[in-house]
Amino acid sequence: MKEIEVNLTINHKKVSRTVPANWRLLDLLREGFSLTGCKEGCGVGECGACTVLLAGEPVNSCLVLVGQAEGKEVLTIEGLTAANKEEELHPLQQAFIEKGAIQCGYCTPGMVLSSLALLRRNAEPGVKEIKEAISGNLCRCTGYKQIVEAVQLAADWLKEDGDYIE
Amino acid sequence: MSFKYINKKINKIDLQEKVTGKAEYGADLEFENMLYACTVYSEYPHAEIVEINTAEAEAVAGVLAVLTAEDVPGENQLFGHFRVLTGDKVRYPGDGVALVVAENRQAAWEGQQAVSVEYNPLPVVETIDDALAEDAPVIHAEHPDNVALNSRHNLRKGDVKKGMAEADKIIERTYQTQFVEHAYLEPEAVVAVPDYGGERMTVYGSIQNPFYVRDHTAGALGWALNQVTIEQSVIGGTFGGKDEVASRLSARAAVAAQKFNRPVKIVLSREESMLESSKRHPYRFNYKVGLKEDGEIVAMETEVIAQSGGYNKQSQFTNWRCVIHTTGPYALDHIKTSVKGVYTNTIYGGAMRGFSSPQNIFAIESLMDELAEEMDMDPVEFRLKNVLRPGDTTPSSQPLGEEIPAPLAEMIEEVVEKTDFHQKREKYSQQEGEICKGIGLAVSFRGAGLGGEALDATGALLSIQGDGSVNLITGLSENGQGLKTAHAQIAAETLGIDIGRINYPNVNTAIIPDGGPTVASRGAMIGGRAVKMAADKVKKKMLDLAGELLEEKPENLLLENERIFKKDNIEQGISYEKLVQEAKAVGVLLTELAWFNPGPARLNHDNNQGEAFPTYAWAAVVAEVLVDQGTGMVEVEKLTAAHDVGTAINIDAVLGQIYGGIAMGQGMGVLEEVVTEEGKVETLNLDEYLIPTALDVPEMEAIIVETADEYGPYGAKSLGEAACEVHPAAIANAVAQASGRRLRELPCNLERVKLGRMLSRKDGK
Numbered sequence: 001m002k003e004i005e006v007n008l009t010i011n012h013k014k015v016s017r018t019v020p021a022n023w024r025l026l027d028l029l030r031e032g033f034s035l036t037g038c039k040e041g042c043g044v045g046e047c048g049a050c051t052v053l054l055a056g057e058p059v060n061s062c063l064v065l066v067g068q069a070e071g072k073e074v075l076t077i078e079g080l081t082a083a084n085k086e087e088e089l090h091p092l093q094q095a096f097i098e099k100g101a102i103q104c105g106y107c108t109p110g111m112v113l114s115s116l117a118l119l120r121r122n123a124e125p126g127v128k129e130i131k132e133a134i135s136g137n138l139c140r141c142t143g144y145k146q147i148v149e150a151v152q153l154a155a156d157w158l159k160e161d162g163d164y165i166e
Numbered sequence: 167m168s169f170k171y172i173n174k175k176i177n178k179i180d181l182q183e184k185v186t187g188k189a190e191y192g193a194d195l196e197f198e199n200m201l202y203a204c205t206v207y208s209e210y211p212h213a214e215i216v217e218i219n220t221a222e223a224e225a226v227a228g229v230l231a232v233l234t235a236e237d238v239p240g241e242n243q244l245f246g247h248f249r250v251l252t253g254d255k256v257r258y259p260g261d262g263v264a265l266v267v268a269e270n271r272q273a274a275w276e277g278q279q280a281v282s283v284e285y286n287p288l289p290v291v292e293t294i295d296d297a298l299a300e301d302a303p304v305i306h307a308e309h310p311d312n313v314a315l316n317s318r319h320n321l322r323k324g325d326v327k328k329g330m331a332e333a334d335k336i337i338e339r340t341y342q343t344q345f346v347e348h349a350y351l352e353p354e355a356v357v358a359v360p361d362y363g364g365e366r367m368t369v370y371g372s373i374q375n376p377f378y379v380r381d382h383t384a385g386a387l388g389w390a391l392n393q394v395t396i397e398q399s400v401i402g403g404t405f406g407g408k409d410e411v412a413s414r415l416s417a418r419a420a421v422a423a424q425k426f427n428r429p430v431k432i433v434l435s436r437e438e439s440m441l442e443s444s445k446r447h448p449y450r451f452n453y454k455v456g457l458k459e460d461g462e463i464v465a466m467e468t469e470v471i472a473q474s475g476g477y478n479k480q481s482q483f484t485n486w487r488c489v490i491h492t493t494g495p496y497a498l499d500h501i502k503t504s505v506k507g508v509y510t511n512t513i514y515g516g517a518m519r520g521f522s523s524p525q526n527i528f529a530i531e532s533l534m535d536e537l538a539e540e541m542d543m544d545p546v547e548f549r550l551k552n553v554l555r556p557g558d559t560t561p562s563s564q565p566l567g568e569e570i571p572a573p574l575a576e577m578i579e580e581v582v583e584k585t586d587f588h589q590k591r592e593k594y595s596q597q598e599g600e601i602c603k604g605i606g607l608a609v610s611f612r613g614a615g616l617g618g619e620a621l622d623a624t625g626a627l628l629s630i631q632g633d634g635s636v637n638l639i640t641g642l643s644e645n646g647q648g649l650k651t652a653h654a655q656i657a658a659e660t661l662g663i664d665i666g667r668i669n670y671p672n673v674n675t676a677i678i679p680d681g682g683p684t685v686a687s688r689g690a691m692i693g694g695r696a697v698k699m700a701a702d703k704v705k706k707k708m709l710d711l712a713g714e715l716l717e718e719k720p721e722n723l724l725l726e727n728e729r730i731f732k733k734d735n736i737e738q739g740i741s742y743e744k745l746v747q748e749a750k751a752v753g754v755l756l757t758e759l760a761w762f763n764p765g766p767a768r769l770n771h772d773n774n775q776g777e778a779f780p781t782y783a784w785a786a787v788v789a790e791v792l793v794d795q796g797t798g799m800v801e802v803e804k805l806t807a808a809h810d811v812g813t814a815i816n817i818d819a820v821l822g823q824i825y826g827g828i829a830m831g832q833g834m835g836v837l838e839e840v841v842t843e844e845g846k847v848e849t850l851n852l853d854e855y856l857i858p859t860a861l862d863v864p865e866m867e868a869i870i871v872e873t874a875d876e877y878g879p880y881g882a883k884s885l886g887e888a889a890c891e892v893h894p895a896a897i898a899n900a901v902a903q904a905s906g907r908r909l910r911e912l913p914c915n916l917e918r919v920k921l922g923r924m925l926s927r928k929d930g931k
Contacts, residue, residue, distance in 0.1 A: 001272070020272075036194035037187015039402070041351045042436040046852040049351055077187035093185040097177050100818030103826065104646030105184030106191065106351040106402030131860040138852065140349050140403050141646050143825030144860040146818070 011079025025064040037077035048137030051110030077109035095154035103141030192355030192371035197429040204278040208256035211511035211845025213285035223280035228273025240388025246479030258476025260442040297508035314474040316482035317507035319489040321774040329465025329500025333456025341529035345840035346446035352402020358419035375683035386417035398672040406517030444516025449525035465500035472507035475514025481507030488522040494530035495611035531608035531895035562778040606899025613779030614884040618767035624681030626696035630756035641681025648819035660701035662725040687884030694879035699760035789896035793904035798920025808869035813881035831893025
């Protein structure tokens, strides 16, 4: 397999790596950088377990070839934890715990990142907007109700805390 | 009684790692020098294997070997006739024929594509009727009648002939359900790691029942049980599914790991997972019911057949549960039920959340609505007339009302009132046009734990360390349901300590004795009881020691908020940490292994009369739907679910089970069906096999009903499966009202609602 060099920013750090050209962004994150919080669930862009933010937008990283990520910024669940220095967890993560929105946890990193993208563009989403934002992230355990409640709770916390969201 | 941890909303103890992405699932594990393996699956549902051509695959760069049945050093038969790799013939499309072992993922995959197998196709048994036909092809030589291993169960109560003779009206109906996929988000993954010069093996992975897998893996290697250790990874959902497939993958990986003395990893693609793993069995129920003019049911005679598939481990157990519950939570004097399972050359039935009950409840609760209609009665009134109440006996003749609560009649009344059932039903009956609403009721009872299915014993090991921190482990697994948290709550409550002190590792078969599988909604009720016993034993040692130190009788001491003190003088006491240090100093071991063993159920297995279960969990569900008869589209608008849980140990976890159960039940009710044609599985990924998304799920209302039930720890009883089993029936009843047409098959999808049948893909070709 032909190899290509990719240069991108992952979790606020510039990196470059030479990898097989047929690798997906998912493979680069998991195998290239051991960022295993990004999960493979279906490989066809249906389940959302591999969701990461690419240039700020949620994408199924199983549908992105590494070449398509060239020069772009990627945020994974590992970056979300580290980015928030003051507290250990991002408010969204804390809200998922508070609301019991996690069972097996396999969909959780993708759910959190899709929710983050939503809150960045809409600080006060309604239930329907939240459901739409996470409709590409399948969960087989929770029935989504406590996840929706967690996103609402995080939105409330973030509103109280003022304008930060990163 | 007031509690600090029980019956509260407590954040689960294992969420930090999950929400940060640090939790390690099977596919996340890496070991040095690790190999990768892929299974070559059958191309036919039923065929003799003539030759397996491996040369081309072995020529692929990076491929080390292609293993076949001959390479399995030990026993190549697992429980239920499953093979590690099949040798003589293939019996279903997911049968494993060979295993390609390679240096990397890509090479293993290329090798998998390069293996060619020559088959001699055999006649295919596709359906229950095919399997039972007089000249049906035989799938397993050991079972010439195609009836699955030990799958026949009978229940006989009263005299069904006499009951039918007394009836004013006799009604017969048939119901049929579909194959349903677990669709856990995490596809299966295992890594087998050889150790100690090749004489020991540890297997990590997404394994629901580590002791089964350990036994099968040791068997495949021809080793003693203690040479194989299973250490569970974090599991990305299982719902009963990561069982047979986990055993086979673990055995395959271990055989390869032993051969090359290197770690071997197998990770299934979603397509492989859906092909190889078990499904919820299709069941067919033929009911014959005798009724009095006033609507009293006097007798029921039922023949039940499960479709077991190409191999089967579970039909014998699902069918036993089914035989106890076939006639539902109704007071009947005369019952004759006969259940069996049949082999077919299809994907196979296994354990899936409910273990025959979602199928069973769909059938009996559809039947109840149909009987009510035939008798010109309201469905609520008809159920209330026949439902089990205190003073009645269950189908297996267990008395209700004293040790076993029977709150179902009140629960029905509550859920009916909360949903304005009668007003809506009346209003919807006046509707005209294509788009109509409907409302439907379904109820259930569920035998809690394993009961007469198997010995319901399990153990817990609780160990207080020198600094007061605690290790707690059982043989049961955290699958996301919240088992670790519920157990930690029970331990912390009993010991009067902070829950944050408790560390609860995943199951490791070298540490804890075989406590049976994590099935039958037994985690909180049975596992929790073992935890309570272990904590009680440790607590007794602490009170005895504190009694010596405080010069007081232990029974006059209390252990609360990390302090042991005199009941009549709370100032005189000793801190938990100080007591733990003292125990260490004087050699008192604050560690206990407790074993909860209820003994075999007192049940006659020939007629299934006796104590089938220690207690029952009850449920009543109302579904509200919108049906577009132009398209066949069913929108589930609201589900209201009332569940008797005994005591809710953790409120959030209980709600999580109920909400998740609603979504999974909705899936079975309206969306999900594994479609097979000529034995081939057509729905192999989540783009074709649709499970509910956040936009699909209905409004949900949970009603937690708490009853005084002494059997479980702090009164807890089963919920996980009860939470998911009633909804398909309630939805089907609501759809019947909205559409005016009764569907006796699931799911209520576009084709069935619009046309009354499934479209075949061949129709369009």
